[in-house]
Amino acid sequence: MNHAHVGSSLAALAVLLVIAPALSGVVVRTKSAFAGRRGAPVGQLYWDLFKLMRKGTVYSTTTTWIFRAAPVVVLVSLTAASLLLPLDGQASPVQFSGDLIAFAGLLALGRFALVLAGLDTGSSFEGMGASREVTVASFAEPVLFLGFLGLVLATRRLTLSAMLGPALTAAWAHQTASLALVALAFFVLLLAENSRVPVDDPATHLELTMIHEVIVLDHSGPDLAVILYASSLKLALFAALIVEVAVPRDGLGLGWSLAAFAGGLLVVAMAVGVVESVMARLRLNRVPQLIVGAGALALFGIILLLR
Amino acid sequence: MSFVAWSVVLLVASGVFGALFRGRASLADAVFRAGTLVAAIVGSVPAVRVLRGTPVPDVTLPAPVPGGAWAFGLDAVSAVFLLAILWAGAAAAWSGVAALRGHVAPAAARVSHAFVGALLAAMVAVVTARAAVPFLIAWETMALASYATIVLDHASADVRRAGMLYLVATHVGTLALFELFAVWGAGAGDLTFASLAAHPPGGIARGAALVAALVGFGMKAGMVPLHFWLPEAHAAAPSHVSAILSGVVIKMGVYGLVRVTVLQGAPPAWWGWTLLAAGVASGVLGVVWALAQHDVKRLLAFHSVENVGIILLGLGAGALGVTYAHPAVAVLGFAAAALHTLNHALFKALLFLGAGGVAHAAGTRELDRLGAAARAMPVTAGAFLVGAAAIVGLPPLNGFLSEWLTARALLHAGLSTGSLRLAVLAVAVLGLIGALALACFAKVVGTVFLGRSRDPAARAAHESGIGETLPLVALTAACAGIGLAPAVVLPAILRMGAGAAGVSLGAIWAGGVDPATAPMGLFVAVVAGLGGIVWASRALLRTRAARGAHETWGCGYAMAGARAQYTASSFAAPVLASYGRVAGVHAHRTAAAFATHAGDPVLDACVTPAWHAVERVARSMRPLQRGRVWLYLMYLVAALGATLGYLLLAGRAA
Structure with a gap:
């Protein structure tokens, strides 16, 4: 990998890191449009983050250093995971054979930290949320692997950088059905991993019914800001994954490539908003069926490739 | 080899000295600790030399009984297992000396230490034996010494039952090993491994020998469905013995399977596929059963079944790589299996010693009675947390490195042609195992160390003594060290894999396979560096903002007691619900009470x-x-x- 690539991939990473909070705003705006409301500005989350960063923090007397370290671990794991994706459509800053395992491992690291922070408070609400989070993840993680397996088999490459980069353009020509199925599975995964409808409703205000929001009930001030930002980054990361699978950008110049990337992210965010508007939340015990269904799609794509 | 022999002598002698010595207890304990530590250092010298690529000459002793010469040797495969035995063993022995002091009669404790020394020495002999007769003698010594250490608390009926179950299971396994060597050796001149390798049996005899190997070694390894003795025995034993049993003794079964795979030359395809299938079954079922457990030691024991499953995935890939003549798959598979064996020895010993410390301080192993142990026991909690993150396979720790190697072996299988490609689906199983293990260790760390203490009578009141925390810290450092130094570990372990697969590493790298050593090092450095930067900037930020302390938010209701916290059982319930009867959870409902009981199906x-x-x-x-x-x-x-x-x-x- 040459230095030009490092420069362009870091530029793309900067786009992702900056645009991430806006994506949540786009989801909210889409939902508002469906509901006939005006809705909060797209940039609301930036303002919220700014506000929270200047506030003080209240820690529960039950918590230990694990609670304080968790936001840092969550943010670091997601930032490091985004370093593994070729966000400029060409190459990623860090790449090695089998780095897809590292990608999944980093997501798991962030989840472990968040779940432990929830349990650290001793609150039964947060324990409940933590339990649901790991339950959803225990179905979602194999699906992520199945999706990656589909990409590996379609492109015959073992780094995220290569299999989402130039090799993907050629693969789309021959393996269209499989790659479309993988992209679809990743979209369901985005909804599940980011606690969106139909898996969880981020807008609900009842602790008993939530997954993600309830784990972070006790975080406040800058800690909460870091967690909110990390959540938006996670949504952006999955959206980026879908854009990279669905829109191969080989042959575009850097400017066009970044524009296509940012545009793709907005489209995915709007799609999330549409899903949230037209669907109700599933009963919790039906959620595994949805995710296993996504896994079946990815597996079918793999079977087409192994045939 | 003389270093290895000295290591065996030290292990046996330091234990026997304590058992026979009638003077001050502290002197006997010091001798035993020093003996195990020096044995570990002395034994590591040739092991490290072999792993760095310098061969150590074999030793052949004249045989006192029929069956050929008694050969002993140390290749890279043995060296990895040797390091696991010596260091996990030394850490557990150190901790055990402190754990038994004041709880068991001094004479009984010293006899138990002597058996621990003999157990470690027997395992050193198992991995260095190069002939069937000394191998079986060492194997049986290991089995009997394990039994003696398991039933230390033989006043308890549960312990006696677990010990008997173990004894029956291990002897069924030994019987199968006798059949293995009898069938295999029938066609060979004598029973040295060299002649066994030169004359692999054919036809039905081969099938019979391999099935016997699968039963004999699989029983010891705790491979599903032959694992049934393992959770009982490992929960009944004292914690430092559980650390040795789960960390190392079951790995002797893995060692046997590796050795049988390598001795065959080119194993038949069904051997590799069977190992892979056993890996899938052990990995998934082991972790599901672990999730259902209420007893922290039984839970850790089921995780050993899971991790043996992960090791078998690597080993199965290695065997298939040899069968289908795909060297990259073979090398990565063998290397992954060996590295995960070493890693699991380190973090499982760490977890058992940590759990033992908590159980000791709180007086119970029942998850739903524990809580908040991190406050009284910060060192144990920190070490246990690192061990948990490592066993879950989170970067940048050692468990991640070996699971990554396992996945790479399977991914390379996916890029091949023919039926070997199907092995790639096991990567998704690896993802499932990892996610379930995360759920399980979130449950353990959360209920044991975090939150509030659920039972005032079972509150962990004090940190373990230095004798128990020192081994924990050492094992934590080892787990982090292996994870953070892939540039040191990977070349040695891949060379070992190439030796086991009988190919040269250079040819594989030339064939377009990426060694990925340097970028992997860069990756862990980036993760660790980012963590440092963000933590530092958080510290800067914190100095400016006001801070307060308050009780946990309870939706306006501040009177909820500690018993209102989410329990371990509730935490695991939604995951287990999806696995139905396979999870083996039995619910007992009455009008006013609800309890669940987790059996072994x-x-x-x-x-x-x-x-x-x-x-x-x-x-x-x-x-x-x-x-x-x-x-x-x-x-x-x-x-x-x-x-x-x-x-x-x-x-x-x-």
Whole structure:
């Protein structure tokens, strides 16, 4: 990998890191449009983050250093995971054979930290949320692997950088059905991993019914800001994954490539908003069926490739 | 090899000294600790040399019994297992000295230490033996020494039952190993591994030998469905013994499977696929059963079943790589299996010692009675947390490195042609295992160390002494060190894999496979560096903002007691619900009470009924046993007559 690539991939990473909070705003705006409301500005989350960063923090007397370290671990794991994706459509800053395992491992690291922070408070609400989070993840993680397996088999490459980069353009020509199925599975995964409808409703205000929001009930001030930002980054990361699978950008110049990337992210965010508007939340015990269904799609794509 | 021999002598002698010594207890303990530590250092010298690529000459002793010379050797495969035995063993021995002091009669404790020393020495002999006879002697010594250490607390009926189950299971396994070597050795000149490798059996004999190996070694490794003795025994043993049993003793089964795979030259395809299937079954079922457990030590024991499953995924990939002549898959698979063996020895010993410390301080192993141990025991909590993150396979720790290697072996299989490609689906299983393990260790760390103490009587009141925390810190450093230094670990372990697969590493790298050593090092450095930067900037930020302390938000209701916290059982319930009866959870409901009990479906539904059936058959033969001497003499005469008749008939046929 040459230095030009490092420069362009870091530029793309900067786009992702900056645009991430806006994506949540786009989801909210889409939902508002469906509901006939005006809705909060797209940039609301930036303002919220700014506000929270200047506030003080209240820690529960039950918590230990694990609670304080968790936001840092969550943010670091997601930032490091985004370093593994070729966000400029060409190459990623860090790449090695089998780095897809590292990608999944980093997501798991962030989840472990968040779940432990929830349990650290001793609150039964947060324990409940933590339990649901790991339950959803225990179905979602194999699906992520199945999706990656589909990409590996379609492109015959073992780094995220290569299999989402130039090799993907050629693969789309021959393996269209499989790659479309993988992209679809990743979209369901985005909804599940980011606690969106139909898996969880981020807008609900009842602790008993939530997954993600309830784990972070006790975080406040800058800690909460870091967690909110990390959540938006996670949504952006999955959206980026879908854009990279669905829109191969080989042959575009850097400017066009970044524009296509940012545009793709907005489209995915709007799609999330549409899903949230037209669907109700599933009963919790039906959620595994949805995710296993996504896994079946990815597996079918793999079977087409192994045939 | 003389270093290895000295290491064995030190392990045995330091333990026996304590058992025979009648003077001050502290002197005996110090001798035992020093003996295990020096043995570990001395034994590591040749192991490290071999792993760095310098061969160590074999030693051949004249045989006192038939079966060929008693050969001993140390190749890279043995060296990895040797390091695991010596260092996990030394850490557990150090911790055990402190753990037993004041809880067991000093004489009993010192005899137990002597058996621990003998157990470690026997395992060193198992991995260095290069002939069947010394191998089996060492194997049986290991089995009996394990039994003696498991039943330390033999006043308890549960411990005696677990010990008996272990004893029966291990001897069924040993019987299978006798069959293995008898069948395999029938065609070879003697029973040294060299002649066994030169004359692999063919046809049905090969199948019989391999099935025997699968039963014998699989039983020891805790491979599903032969794992049923493992959770019982490992939960019943003292914690430092559980650390050795789970960390190292079951790895002797893995070692046997590796050795049988390598000795065969090119194993048949069904061998590799069977190992892979056993890996999938052990990995998934092990972790599901672990999630269902209420007892922290039984839970950790089931995680050993899971991790043996992960090791078998690597080993299966390695065997398939050899069978289908795909060297990259073979090298990565063998390397992954060996590295995960070493890693699991380190973090499982760490977890058992940590859990033992908590159980000791709180007086219970029941998850739903524990809580908040991180406050009283910060060192144990920190070490346990690192061990948990490592066993879950989170970067940048050692468990991640070996699971990554396992996945790479399977991914390379996916890029090949033919039926080997199907092995790639096991990567998704690896993802499932990892996610379930995360759920399980979130449950353990959360309920044992975090939140509030659920039972005032079971509050962990104090940190373990330095004798127990020091081994924990050392094991934590080892887990982090291996994870953060892939540039040191990977070349050695890949060289080992190439040796086991019988190919040269250079040819594989030339064939377009990426060694990925340097970028992997960059990756862990980036993760660690980012963590440092963000943590530092958080510290800067914190100095400016006001901070407060308050009780946990309870939706406006501040009176909820510690018992209102989410329990371990509730935490695991939604995951287990999806696995239905496979999870083996039995609910007991009454009008006012609800309790669940987590059994082992294989033990409850298969082994116990089968054992009762054997008992029934045996009872039907009881009338033969009348206690009259003349009747027994009649039996003797009848048996002799039958033998004579058989010989006459056989002679006429010839």
